[in-house]
């Protein structure tokens with residue numbers, strides 16, 4: 399069946415006892431044992447819970463994976479992948495990487511002797527050159543945050559396979575509606591479900607989906623989830639599953655508008671450059687068109703001038719909300735360098751935009767007004 403049909407039903411079934419059409423929330427942390435000591439199903443909610451089981455089933459279905467693991471945040475999910483590695487292993491990560499993971503790798507995992515190289519993945523040859531005999535993981539983020547750089551998943555997954563390493567892809571920005579990394583050869587898909595999967599800026603979540611349902615990786619991730627304990631609450635899982643049936647509708651409408659906003663910005667004299675893979679002028683446009691079914695609703699642009707000029711545009715918007723995060727129904731704008739902190743590599747005149755579900759004409763009018771004063 400098609401994705402639109404599957405996402406309405408994934409992880410949902412009429413409940414046997416109550417005949418409820420939507421799942422109820424099981425808040426219980428503990429479950430009764432049979433007189434003989436056996437458990438009929440769940441034991442303890444850190445290990446499993448009916449709402450988490452439903453949400454994980456939906457995740458596996460969405461990404462076409464064999465196993466899915468829900469976490470309390472995207473960072474908890476990424477950390478579990480890193481915990482699956484061993485002392486002395488080498489990982490290759492993108493130079494334009496979600497800043498939270500860059501800090502985790504540099505500040506925490508480095509102390510556990512995880513060795514990491516950050517390379518520009520727009521050219522897969524840079525990845526090939528960075529491979530060492532100790533390389534065990536190649537982490538891809540495409541389109542990347544915040545520069546919307548595009549990496550060729552199929553090629554990089556091939557390099558990983560040759561090197562005997564795993565390939566993980568952060569698919570947060572593209573969503574499985576537009577990009578399915580496991581079909582392109584990746585081993586692991588990671589999501590910050592806080593973003594498009596949740597879709598309403600009201601729940602934090604993370605996920606890992608694996609192409610292999612058995613084997614050592616599944617075991618290691620499962621242990622990190624259940625014993626590390628960074629799991630989402632039953633209510634979080636319920637909210638996240640509730641958002642899944644509207645995912646395709648939301649991201650397609652948001653992407654239509656993002657294309658219009660990007661075209662407007664690209665033609666504006668006070669904008670130096672627009673980073674959006676849907677623009678034919680974007681260096682990653684061809685690869686994105688090949689591996690994605692849509693270009694997504696995230697973009698960034700550089701205001702002509704300095705940091706102060708970008709900040710003054712952000713100060714003047716009225717419809718966009720000045721806030722971090724993305725993927726919700728409301729449009730957000732953010733001066734990215736100042737939220738990333740002193741270690742940032744993001745240009746100081748860059749603003750990142752998450753396009754919501756408002757009418758694109760209103761969004762464009764708001765930006766036009768904000769840019770007119772620069």
Ligand SMILES: *Cc1c(COP(=O)(O)O)cnc(C)c1O
Nearest residue numbers: 471472473496543570590592603
């Ligand atoms: C937000 C984000 C993360 C981190 O996820 P959290 O849910 O905030 O922990 C990772 N990768 C990308 C691309 C993100 O946008």
